[in-house]
Amino acid sequence: MTKIAAVIGGGVIGGGWAARFALNGWNVQVFDPDPQAERKIGEVMANARRSMPGLTDVALPDEGKISFHDSISDAVQDTSWIQESVPERLEIKHTTFGAIQQACDPDAVIGSSTSGFKPSELQDGMARPDQIMVAHPFNPVYLLPLVELVPGNGIDGPLVDKAKETLTSIGMYPLHLKKEIDAHVADRFLEAVWREALWLVKDGVATTEEIDNAIRYGFGIRWAQMGLFETYRVAGGEAGMKHFMAQFGPALKWPWTKLMDVPEFNDDLVDLIAGQSDEQSGAYGIRDLERIRDNNLVSMMRALKQQDWGAGRLMKQHEATLRVGTVLDARADDIADASQPVLTVRRAVPLDWTDYNGHMTEAKYLQAFADATDRFMELIGCDADYIASGGSYFTAETHIRHVDEVHAGALIEIRTRVLMGAGKKMHLWHEMYEGDRLLATGEHFLLHVSLQTRKPSNPSPEIEAALVRFAQGHASLPMPEGVGRFVGAPR
Template sequence: MTQTAAIIGGGVIGGGWAARFLLNGWNVRIFDPDPQAARKINDVLTNARRSLPGLLDVALPKEGQISFHDEITQAVEGAVWIQESVPERIDIKRRTLAEIQDTCNPAAVIGSSTSGFKPSELQQDAKRGSQIMVCHPFNPVYLLPLVEVVTTEENDAQITESAKDLLTGIGMHPLHLKKEIDAHVADRFLEAVWREALWLVKDGIATTEEIDNAIRYGFGLRWAQMGLFETYRVAGGEAGMKHFMAQFGPALKWPWTKLMDVPELTDELIDLIAGQSDAQSGHFSIRELERIRDSNLVAMMRALKSQDAGAGALLAAQEQSLRANSELGQVAADIVDPSLPILTLRRCVPLDWTDYNGHMNEAKYLQAFGDATDRFMALVGCDAAYIATGGSYFTAETHIRHIDEVHAGVLIEVRTRVLGGGGKKMHIWHEMYDGDRLLATGEHFLLHVNLKTRRPCDASTAIDAALRRFVEAQAHLPLPTGAGRSIGAPR
């Protein structure tokens, strides 16, 4: 049976909640008096549909049904989960919660998206404070999994556990805080960083861009997958957290920040933190933590590179420079002897290209050969500028032979021959090597296509001439071993 969530307040956060529930198979009812609410939420849904399903390698449930309602009572009737995301004013929130409780199921979860108010403030004078709790998410709600679930002694334990289970079921991480405090936990960290950043800007120490760069090119990447204490545990080396605290603890009394109200670093506090760190990460050696950290950093930074954002933009720029100043930056006219195979790829196998067997997975062989094809296309003139004019090559057939395995960190090279081409056709042959060791071959047949009609057509005169130069120069070479094979053909 499909469950129903009611979203009260359809702004950025409410819309994110709606998308999270809807794309995880829930029916969603929306109440928001804004006449533009439907449009705004549909805009959020468009982005969520583009991104959220791609996080997983298995399909999400069938999308639920969404509806918009003129009254809160209509939206909350029969809902298992009710998420309040109205403006951050305690009087508005209390009035909204009272209207919700006039109609809703007494066993339903009522979560508030408040970033600052404590649950006791929301429960004050409520009909059933036991079902009201803070469920504070982070934007974009449909992608970021953290939800701070903050409760009081008044909360019903069964409803609280149900809330945590439901959140887990839609791919979120409920961080249950059993002791309330203004702004909960995560926003207090953000507030501390924000206050210090304001001082740095005000005092002329750094600009807003320099501060953002300090975060996104440095510790922000570590925090994304290690958090704060595990980062410092690794910084302590083999001696662990206690050594780090002994080394850097005195800095708490130095004027490094404007926030000088810090706890005294007593032996008891050091032992408490070190003990918690041991429980959290003590089952890993420092080297193991470093390898986990490095694997995660590579994956995140490569993802950023694919989007040309943050630290990834630096990698993309470095790649461009390295490519431009190497054999991979040549154009066809630079090739002195076109009869020789052409270097089209030279790179190390990254950590995230390996599979459960510890070697490069088959999809990445195709990716490497695809990158080599792209490089050869650019070499003969089918580059980004040409493609922007409306012509390109589409791969029609591919045959890959996996000859030997290759592991992360290995430097691989792909050298390319042209078996035929001209007009609308291109027939190329790739060989992948680790030094002299042949790893794989890839045979690809491509057709030049008009991108407007999506139908084959002749390439430009310049591309055709560049391609035929290689075809004619390499025509005397013997056919490569394996060329023209189909699966199961004699070896």
């Protein structure tokens, strides 16, 4: 059954929620009185469609439908999640929650994107207060996994569990805060840094660009992967965290006393900062900057995924749930009919696989084929456990024919055929398609090796049996065009 979410209030944050839900297969019902809402959400959706599907190495579900509604009561019909992203004024929030609760399922989660209000403030005077909880995301909502989930002091139970499950299922990380405070957790840091930054600009110590460079060439890259405490733990070295704190504690005393004051927030300060920001980033339009940001985030998050760390580890876990129940998660025994090529890759072309024109780059064809080979190995039993026990297949040679081009975001599939499989030898044939369009073929000869000696050796009998079964099943297929071709052979 299709899941349905309501998005109350469009804009950058509401649009980001709509994109996050829709690209994970949910239908989304939007209410926003702004006549520009459809256009604005459309722009967020366009950004999300180009960046989000390729984040994972498995395709997302088919995109859900987005519909626009004239009333809150209409928009919340049949929904199990309702996300409020209206302006940050308490009376507007209360009116909105009132209208939502009159029409919605009492078992639906009502999440609020508020960055400042405590849940108790939102819940005050509402019909079913426990149904309303803070679910504060970070922009761009369709890429960044963090969402601060604050049900309120002492509030817990099935609806909170449901909220966590839902957020996890759409690739987010619910940071469940059991104690409510103003501005939750992350924005406490953002506010502290913002205030410092205003001082530095106002006092002429550094420009907005110099401050951004001070962040992104130094601790920003550190924080992206380990945060604050783990970074300092490493910095403390062998002596440990206590030693680090002992050093840091007293050294910080004097600057603390300088942070107490707040700069006056007046037009001069706004002009100063806006002017410096124009100088720093004005060469790019906002749409350019959004795309640059998304390219960077996708590339860095996928880099962390390769390292199985931080936000990348979250993506890996999410990806595993997308494989469950599909042929991409099957073992050889699950596949009753071994007479057809096997689907080994089904994914969107990610932004970091493409050149400045958005075409997939040469080396990424082999990346996709190598992923297909890994998946086929896993299918026949050469999985992580088997490899840890000391055996694996190594590629001895590869031949790739580039037949056609493909763009970022395109859904590609690879089907794999065994041309020969016996003893130590495995000869594979991969075909990469976008729909019916053949993009490339990959022909690969592999040898089973002992990881200890790095020399050829026989695979386990179970692996060989599974391999032989596919080799025999595929033997009666017509020989594909291009098999055994050498580079430069006449066409």
